Amino acid sequence: MEHPFAISLDVGSSLANHTGNWRTERPVYLDRLPPCNNACPAGENIQSWLHRAEEGDYEGAWRVLIADNPFPAVHGRVCYHPCEDACNRGQIDETVSIHAVERFLGDEALKRGWTIEPGPDTGKKVLVIGAGPSGLSAAYHLRRLGHAVTVREAGPMAGGMLRFGIPKYRLPRDVLDGEIARIAAMGVEFVFESKVEDIPAEMETGGFDAVFVAVGAHLAKRTTIPAREAGKILDAVSVLRDMETGDPPKLGRRVVVYGGGNTAIDVARTAKRLGASEALIVYRRTREQMPAHDFEVREALEEGVLINWLQTIKQIDATTFTVEKMRIDESGWPQPTGEFETIEADTLVLALGQNVDTGFLESVPGVAIAKDGVVEVDAHMMTGRPGLFAGGDMVPAERTVTVAVGHGKKAARNIDAWLAGGTYDPPPKHELADFDLLNAWYYTDADQSVQPQLDIARRASTFGEVVGGLDETTALFEARRCLSCGNCFECDNCYGVCPDNSVIKLGPGNRFEFNYDFCKGCGLCVAECPCGAIKMVPETT
Amino acid sequence: MSQRVKFYQTGTFTVGNRLLDADQRTVQATRERNNSLTSGHRACQGCGEALGARYAVDAAMRAADNRLVAVNATGCLEVFSTPYPESSWQLPWLHSLFGNAPAVAAGVAAALRAKGDTRTRVLAQGGDGGTVDIGFGCLSGMFDRNDDVLYICYDNEAYMNTGVQRSARTPAAARTATTPAVGEHPGNVMGQGKNPALIAMAHEIPYVATASVADLHDLEAKVTRAMGMGGARYIHIHVPCPLGWGSRPCDTIMLARLAVESGLFPLYEAEHGEVVDVTPIRRRVPVEDYLRPQKRFAHLFRGEGQAETLAAIQATADRNIRRFGLVPEEVS
Amino acid sequence: MLKQIEGSQAVAEAVAMCRPEVIAAYPITPQTHIVEGLAAMVREGKVGTCQYINVESEFAALSAAIGASAAGARTYTATSSQGLLFMAEAVYNASGLGLPIVMTIGNRAIGAPINIWNDHSDSMSMANSGWLQLFAETNQEAVDLHIQAFRLAEQLSVPVMVCVDGFILTHAYERVDIPDPDQVDRFLPGFEPVQVLDPDDPISMGAMVGPEAFMEVRYLAHHKQMQALEAIPALAADFAESFGRESGGLIAPYRTEGAETVVLALGSVNGTLKDAVDEMRADGQSVGAIKIVSFRPFPLAQLREALAGAKRVVVVEKDLALGLGGIVASNVRMALRGLATPVYTVIAGLGGRSITKRSLTRVIAAATTDTLEDPHFLDLDWQAVDSELARWKERRRAGPIAENLLREMGLVGHRPHGTEGPTS
Structure with a gap:
């Protein structure tokens, strides 16, 4: 419209006024490392697969998940989920039940028969020794990278500690078998009951370009207890292995388990299920100091397992065990008190930890064995012998399924790089998305979803799975409890709260970008971003 | 899917989000929003009024199918949006004087009616000074005649454009250039000031609401509801001012939120003089949480502090909470 | 058509014939009868779709007129004396925005002392506001000037005051030739604003203008007045041709x-x-x-x-x-x-x-x-003035002039000089 001079103006003509030059700081979008991802020993991109699960894209979510971990159904059950310990949502109400969603995705994949294609053939051959979680993980990742893989296993079946260390009521075998079968279907060759004794020779004859050793740690640690008349003493590893391979062990009516780790709990709970009227755990420290996870202790107590804290077994006289009460000194160590009691039991099961059987490695040139019997590896998971990699319980690390699976992935990536004549350098980690970087006000109040549990009565007599899975609705709800720490989830807050319209919305899936022509650098977008995916950086010019 | 899961990370607390149904997202979440007040305006960094104006006018534009005329009182909003030779407005817009926006808008509405234009709607807007002080006579007249105008007051609680002087909306104890933080009772006097929303209700006009730049869904719903009615309507929007309040530009929305959550700025709606709905406080906070980040209240916390004054301000918040039932369990 | 009619009513009828679309008015003597007349005609449906707004003040009256005019309506208001002063800010604003509003001033003195009778102080106070000011000698001319004023205002996009002496004209019954509506329609085309608040062609009206362009804006407003020096005689000539009588001009x-x-x-x-x-x-x-x-x-x-x-x-x-x-x-x-x-x-x-x-x-x-x-x-009562001046010499503080004078003239209770206390 023609209009009078100066007093009337064309609409939107202020777009000629670039207010961006007011800025002393500029906002930038970034992906921060969510604490869950940071804490995951398997290196899962948890926030990312939850993001897809939130949209109901379960297969997409599962595919993001299995890029790091081939065992979602297993991990959803047996992982001790350090991710949840780190979860920022715990500071709002309760942590996201990440494992429950993971399990849902894993079960969904088994139910729907989702498969994974191996990578294009590289012509390289890798020998994996040990079909436990670490070896299976390595085999899987190596296949994804296109290498031919043979797995040699001394035992009769794949699974390692997943099968021989974790009771069925925590990990049903059809679930385990299903996830292993999916790896086998990728073209991994398994050779069972075939112990490798001479690695260099096997490499030579098999034409392997590299080897990954992950034979675990299953030599039970012993302790010397004075015995007037020897009673029945078993070790936990054998008890749990016998549950899988042959006749269930005969433990008697009253069972004492000595130790405070998860294995001790597993054995005590197994004993209850095998009909023991009394399963008693003796542990020399307090409940708080028990290495076993609290939820496992809780479940065991629910099932009637008894625990004597602050006691050591001093003497065995057939079925009579003399225990000494302990007290905790100022530095947290148990000290004897000189007070004694006796306990009656038919069997003592020692659950004092395991050692690695490194005999077959000692002769391999370059391989170093540490004082505590574990195999030394470098930052690339490689032993002192080039091309020989090791991982899992046999290398210095926390001994959990998830750590083992993480080792398998890490080793596979390093082997892949080594085979190509290089080294694998992981991308630098993003800065951590701490809780104080979030604007928690925006998140809807929502308590954690509860997984169903088997009745106590049934838990006493069967090996049925104790903890049930979430149905789809609940799993979706739980996924949506994710705060998406440090990663944009397209809530539109930045786009909405900018007083200068200097945020450009790029549309679904494409997030946003700043229009620095107009951004004045007020920082409202940063302050009001719920998930801490924007930060201010100083202007340089 | 066995059952529709309505829950989403942030529900409707955020501006939008990718999984919400379109009708649950705000106008501001859409790429098609009008940006009625567009980029290049000269508002300070973190200006609550610039934000509130775009929120409100965009919502009104959508409700009016983009047939909207805005009349603007003199003040920050006018000055920062239309300094010759550039305008930031993207709708027909008229600025006349400081104290006459309601009357000018009444004139626009009359002209439209005379011309038989039943589609184009009229919105008038101004700051707290232009609305509750100098423009109050005209506003009351507009209410009295029930002119077909939606009047929106952006309340930043002082005359900011002229350099932060006290208005009838300046809160008790706040420091302004004309209520300095000196003497026995520093800052603005206790117990004075006007409540224009309640006064508007006393005119028994069809619709009165208070809103906050911290609650966009609520704000848009109120503008939309107001636009669905005829006659005189009034919406009073709380818009923090970093300059006048002595707050960080990035804290604008946080402060608006704390004003609501403390009970100092109650959110409610009234039709024909009766309160019909209130927005409950979600996470109640003491007034101190709201006051402390603002330099205009710094004297309340300096040295021995001003415990009595703080208690009086807290009492105001508590009274609001009781009066409007802002914390449901405290109603009875 | 010749009518024996009160001046205000004649003006009201003339304004109505100009088909205003919005009238905003506030009562003040002596213009009140004009807007009363218009209120009645609007209510009776004689002024088309015209909207009549009963505002709460003169400030609001002209403000509403500003809004209406900016929205493209032919707009009218009227006031007098204090009312014009009360709308002063809007008077300047209307002309600054170039809005062709026509306003009748029923000329009246400005207080204090408050006085409802005629003089030109009110119009003179706004002489430099950017409005055109036309003064009517008779009610016939008042009628004719209003008809010309709308055309003049809209032709130049400038507001026009038609000044009609309070009481002397507004309340005087005389014979007035009220024109035929068709005649007015032929003389006064529909309002085509140069700018309008239109959603189909939006514009921002009323910008803040700084030193870089303010003088130019003012010069252009002055230039419009200079254009009016040519437009007014031409319009008067056209009017004479259409209506057969001389009216207006410079x-x-x-x-x-x-x-x-x-x-x-x-x-x-x-x-x-x-x-x-x-x-x-x-x-x-x-x-x-x-x-x-x-x-x-x-x-x-x-x-x-x-x-x-x-x-x-x-x-x-x-x-x-x-x-x-x-x-x-x-x-x-x-x-x-x-x-x-x-x-x-x-x-x-x-x-x-x-x-x-x-x-x-x-x-x-x-x-x-x-x-x-x-x-x-003219006809100053020098005796009263001199007496008061003499008193000023005696006392340092003069007191309110009006009251002292009235007392001197014996029009209010007389009190010996120097007596303290309330006078009524």
């Missing part, structure tokens, strides 16, 4: 041929003045008169030309620039700048005081012999 000389003394005035006093001229001419004196119709724009060149043969000029005006003297006279002196022609100022009729033919004749006669003081205050 100035209207009366018997100035060869006149040595020419008397100038605004508004209704021109009637009395013409009688005085006739009488003095009959008496052989060389006297003429000029009615100034357009005070803004002020017809400097036209007056200079019209006064070229005069030996002296007398300006009779109903206003007083306190501390200066005559406002109109000052303007006239500007028209005659560089010439030696004396200009006598006669301040007359303030607050409604009658201006009689006899008094006029007396002061004009004094002027013809160059014995008139300048300024001359």
Whole structure:
């Protein structure tokens, strides 16, 4: 419209006024490392697969998940989920039940028969020794990278500690078998009951370009207890292995388990299920100091397992065990008190930890064995012998399924790089998305979803799975409890709260970008971003 | 899917989000929003009024199918949006004087009616000074005649454009250039000031609401509801001012939120003089949480502090909470 | 159609015939009858879809008119005296925005002391606001000027005040030729604004303009007034052709041929003045008169030309620039700048005081012999003034002038000088 001079103006003509030059700081979008991802020993991109699960894209979510971990159904059950310990949502109400969603995705994949294609053939051959979680993980990742893989296993079946260390009521075998079968279907060759004794020779004859050793740690640690008349003493590893391979062990009516780790709990709970009227755990420290996870202790107590804290077994006289009460000194160590009691039991099961059987490695040139019997590896998971990699319980690390699976992935990536004549350098980690970087006000109040549990009565007599899975609705709800720490989830807050319209919305899936022509650098977008995916950086010019 | 899961990370607390149904997202979440007040305006960094104006006018534009005329009182909003030779407005817009926006808008509405234009709607807007002080006579007249105008007051609680002087909306104890933080009772006097929303209700006009730049869904719903009615309507929007309040530009929305959550700025709606709905406080906070980040209240916390004054301000918040039932369990 | 009609009603009918679309008004004497008349006609449906807004103040009245005009409606309002002052801010705003609003001023004195009667102080206070100001001599001219005012305003995009003397015209019943509506329609086309608030073609009106362009905006507003100097006579000529009578224009000389003394005035006093001229001419004196119709724009060149043969000029005006003297006279002196022609100022009729033919004749006669003081205050009660001045000399504090004077004149309770306490 023609209009009078100066007093009337064309609409939107202020777009000629670039207010961006007011800025002393500029906002930038970034992906921060969510604490869950940071804490995951398997290196899962948890926030990312939850993001897809939130949209109901379960297969997409599962595919993001299995890029790091081939065992979602297993991990959803047996992982001790350090991710949840780190979860920022715990500071709002309760942590996201990440494992429950993971399990849902894993079960969904088994139910729907989702498969994974191996990578294009590289012509390289890798020998994996040990079909436990670490070896299976390595085999899987190596296949994804296109290498031919043979797995040699001394035992009769794949699974390692997943099968021989974790009771069925925590990990049903059809679930385990299903996830292993999916790896086998990728073209991994398994050779069972075939112990490798001479690695260099096997490499030579098999034409392997590299080897990954992950034979675990299953030599039970012993302790010397004075015995007037020897009673029945078993070790936990054998008890749990016998549950899988042959006749269930005969433990008697009253069972004492000595130790405070998860294995001790597993054995005590197994004993209850095998009909023991009394399963008693003796542990020399307090409940708080028990290495076993609290939820496992809780479940065991629910099932009637008894625990004597602050006691050591001093003497065995057939079925009579003399225990000494302990007290905790100022530095947290148990000290004897000189007070004694006796306990009656038919069997003592020692659950004092395991050692690695490194005999077959000692002769391999370059391989170093540490004082505590574990195999030394470098930052690339490689032993002192080039091309020989090791991982899992046999290398210095926390001994959990998830750590083992993480080792398998890490080793596979390093082997892949080594085979190509290089080294694998992981991308630098993003800065951590701490809780104080979030604007928690925006998140809807929502308590954690509860997984169903088997009745106590049934838990006493069967090996049925104790903890049930979430149905789809609940799993979706739980996924949506994710705060998406440090990663944009397209809530539109930045786009909405900018007083200068200097945020450009790029549309679904494409997030946003700043229009620095107009951004004045007020920082409202940063302050009001719920998930801490924007930060201010100083202007340089 | 066995059952529709309505829950989403942030529900409707955020501006939008990718999984919400379109009708649950705000106008501001859409790429098609009008940006009625567009980029290049000269508002300070973190200006609550610039934000509130775009929120409100965009919502009104959508409700009016983009047939909207805005009349603007003199003040920050006018000055920062239309300094010759550039305008930031993207709708027909008229600025006349400081104290006459309601009357000018009444004139626009009359002209439209005379011309038989039943589609184009009229919105008038101004700051707290232009609305509750100098423009109050005209506003009351507009209410009295029930002119077909939606009047929106952006309340930043002082005359900011002229350099932060006290208005009838300046809160008790706040420091302004004309209520300095000196003497026995520093800052603005206790117990004075006007409540224009309640006064508007006393005119028994069809619709009165208070809103906050911290609650966009609520704000848009109120503008939309107001636009669905005829006659005189009034919406009073709380818009923090970093300059006048002595707050960080990035804290604008946080402060608006704390004003609501403390009970100092109650959110409610009234039709024909009766309160019909209130927005409950979600996470109640003491007034101190709201006051402390603002330099205009710094004297309340300096040295021995001003415990009595703080208690009086807290009492105001508590009274609001009781009066409007802002914390449901405290109603009875 | 000839009607014996009250001036206000005649103006109301004329305005109604101009088909205003929005009228916003607030009551104030003496313009009230105009807007009452319009209110009735609007309510009766005689003014089309016109919206009549009962506002809460004159400030709101003109503000509503600003909004309506900006939205493209032909808009009218009316006021007087205090009302015009109360809307002062909006008066400047309307002209600054170039909105062609027509406003009737029922001319009235400004208080204190409060006074409802006629003089021109109100219009004069807004003389430089950017509005055109046309003064009517008669109710016929008031009617005609309103019809011309809408066309003039809309042609130039500038607001116009039509100044009608309060009571003398507004409340006077006289014979007025009320035009035929069709005639008005033919003369006054529909309003086509140069800018309008339109969602289909949005614009931002009322920007803040700084030093870089403010002078240009002001110059352009002045230029519009200069354009009006040409538009007003052309419009008057067109009006005369359409309606068959002379009305309006910039100035209207009366018997100035060869006149040595020419008397100038605004508004209704021109009637009395013409009688005085006739009488003095009959008496052989060389006297003429000029009615100034357009005070803004002020017809400097036209007056200079019209006064070229005069030996002296007398300006009779109903206003007083306190501390200066005559406002109109000052303007006239500007028209005659560089010439030696004396200009006598006669301040007359303030607050409604009658201006009689006899008094006029007396002061004009004094002027013809160059014995008139300048300024001359017509029919001033010097006894009252001198008495008050004497008292000022006695006392340091003068007190309220009005009350003391009234007391002196015996119009309120008399109290010995120096007595303290309330007077009523």
